[in-house]
Amino acid sequence: MPQWTATVSAAHLARLLAPGPGGGGGAGRNGGSASGRKLPAYRSLADGVRLLVLEGRLQVAARLPAERELALALGVSRTTVAAAYEALRAEGFARSRRGAGSWTAIPEGHILPSRSLEPLPPDAAGSVIDLGTAALPAPEPWLSQAMQGALAELPAYAATHGDFPAGLPVLREAIADRYTARGVPTMPEQIMVTTGAMGAIAATARRLVGYGERVAVESPSYANVLELFRETGSRLVPVVLREKLGGWDMDLWRRVLRDAAPRMVYVMPDFHNPTGTLVGDDERRELVEAARVAGATVVADETMAELVLDGEESGTRPLAAFDRGGTVMTVGSASKSVWAGLRIGWVRSTPDVVRRLVSARAYLDLASPVVDQLAVAWLMRGGGWEQALASRRARARECRDDLAAALRAHTPGWDFSVPRGGMTMWVRTGDVSGSRLAVTGERLGVRVPAGPRFGVDGAFESYVRIPFTVSGAAAEEAAARLAQAAELVRSGAAPDGEPTGLFVA
Numbered sequence: 001m002p003q004w005t006a007t008v009s010a011a012h013l014a015r016l017l018a019p020g021p022g023g024g025g026g027a028g029r030n031g032g033s034a035s036g037r038k039l040p041a042y043r044s045l046a047d048g049v050r051l052l053v054l055e056g057r058l059q060v061a062a063r064l065p066a067e068r069e070l071a072l073a074l075g076v077s078r079t080t081v082a083a084a085y086e087a088l089r090a091e092g093f094a095r096s097r098r099g100a101g102s103w104t105a106i107p108e109g110h111i112l113p114s115r116s117l118e119p120l121p122p123d124a125a126g127s128v129i130d131l132g133t134a135a136l137p138a139p140e141p142w143l144s145q146a147m148q149g150a151l152a153e154l155p156a157y158a159a160t161h162g163d164f165p166a167g168l169p170v171l172r173e174a175i176a177d178r179y180t181a182r183g184v185p186t187m188p189e190q191i192m193v194t195t196g197a198m199g200a201i202a203a204t205a206r207r208l209v210g211y212g213e214r215v216a217v218e219s220p221s222y223a224n225v226l227e228l229f230r231e232t233g234s235r236l237v238p239v240v241l242r243e244k245l246g247g248w249d250m251d252l253w254r255r256v257l258r259d260a261a262p263r264m265v266y267v268m269p270d271f272h273n274p275t276g277t278l279v280g281d282d283e284r285r286e287l288v289e290a291a292r293v294a295g296a297t298v299v300a301d302e303t304m305a306e307l308v309l310d311g312e313e314s315g316t317r318p319l320a321a322f323d324r325g326g327t328v329m330t331v332g333s334a335s336k337s338v339w340a341g342l343r344i345g346w347v348r349s350t351p352d353v354v355r356r357l358v359s360a361r362a363y364l365d366l367a368s369p370v371v372d373q374l375a376v377a378w379l380m381r382g383g384g385w386e387q388a389l390a391s392r393r394a395r396a397r398e399c400r401d402d403l404a405a406a407l408r409a410h411t412p413g414w415d416f417s418v419p420r421g422g423m424t425m426w427v428r429t430g431d432v433s434g435s436r437l438a439v440t441g442e443r444l445g446v447r448v449p450a451g452p453r454f455g456v457d458g459a460f461e462s463y464v465r466i467p468f469t470v471s472g473a474a475a476e477e478a479a480a481r482l483a484q485a486a487e488l489v490r491s492g493a494a495p496d497g498e499p500t501g502l503f504v505a
Contacts, residue, residue, distance in 0.1 A: 010069040050088065064102045142379065166354070175380070182317075190351055198224060200347045215235070217237065221268070223454050248287060271419060276421070284317070299328075307392065334379075342375065403478070429464055
């Protein structure tokens with residue numbers, strides 16, 4: 001029997017292999033290597049397919065196109081494709097059966113690549129610099145104090161069933177008060193507490209988007225959210241961000257809203273992950289109005305909104321401030337502002353929508369942990385939130401500045417803009433494939449997610465994301481290892497193999 005689980009068309013594989021930011025650098029077309037040396041066309045094609053498998057952009061056990069079809073799509077001879085397939089079989093990256101075709105594979109002993117990737121084990125922290133997770137250690141003593149305060153209040157809740165699908169009333173009220181203070185009048189009935197921001201986005205996607213319906217997303221966008229939409233069967237419509245932290249292209253957004261008619265729009269206007277972009281008020285107002293006219297709901301991810309690193313305020317208003325009738329649903333979280341281990345998020349919408357989200361929650365996770373909710377409420381009510389946030393901002397600012405300086409010193413050919421806030425920086429790696437850099441860097445003791453993880457259909461091959469998580473000597477060493485990895489990729493001397501699990505947060 002055939003052993004594939006999916007089929008990749010010749011046209012789709014050709015797009016993934018095409019030169020430029022959306023593909024794999026022209027494998028099979030230009031016959032070149034990163035160092036400029038001429039490679040046989042079949043070798044270039046085989047390397048391109050192999051890299052797509054290792055990066056997880058080409059599914060394992062996917063049926064490959066017939067030789068004749070792929071040759072026609074790539075503009076190469078059938079002999080070239082046949083030789084490439086033979087090379088992939090010899091290396092264990094393809095298997096074939098007479099009459100059944102060929103399909104992608106992983107050699108014996110290799111780790112299966114996945115879009116949902118595992119974090120670095122704690123015992124590896126001394127030898128590997130992990131730039132895969134945009135998160136910092138807990139701000140102390142405020143987290144411990146919040147937990148102590150939560151435990152002091154727990155007995156009153158322990159006497160109940162402990163199941164609060166909409167969230168604890170005390171926390172809903174505290175979150176509503178914070179929105180009101182930011183200029184968006186909010187009632188507790190407009191808040192549903194969730195298990196982290198991902199729980200909030202999953203709830204909105206489940207409520208709003210049917211299987212096969214379109215979701216418009218910024219391009220690039222947050223890797224885990226893109227995968228969530230894929231898993232729920234949404235059809236992603238990418239809308240490219242302007243270069244150099246330039247914000248949204250409103251002409252493009254209006255065209256997409258009119259022509260593609262997405263059911264939902266997912267955006268991160270405040271210190272966007274991965275680019276760090278901060279979108280101005282005029283564009284926010286225009287997007288909300290365009291979405292209202294098109295009948296699309298805008299989900300605004302504000303998880304980075306409070307991480308202002310330069311100045312006291314971002315100078316922008318929440319997206320919901322421009323909403324005149326329930327177009328905007330806002331997602332927030334304590335995980336970035338305080339600590340990633342505090343898995344409390346929320347959704348702000350109209351009371352009617354919140355009631356429907358709460359009703360649907362019975363089929364998801366029922367409710368969020370009571371102790372964690374009490375801890376967040378304790379922080380918000382007692383002023384500890386601002387102190388913890390100030391500590392988080394100071395640490396992220398130090399890491400950002402040290403990493404930017406180290407990258408400029410060790411990788412002068414790379415291009416990036418330093419954002420005013422957030423936790424991440426989007427770095428163009430010049431003539432080096434971000435995917436190859438990630439593979440090679442891990443073997444040199446530095447882990448970094450490649451750009452294609454943040455794109456739709458394999459875009460952003462020449463980028464990596466750098467989070468603001470290390471400073472001082474560690475930042476200097478991380479940049480030095482990345483520079484060494486880049487040189488190995490350019491020279492063609494990069495070691496073979498695949499990256500191990502890399503959690504992208």
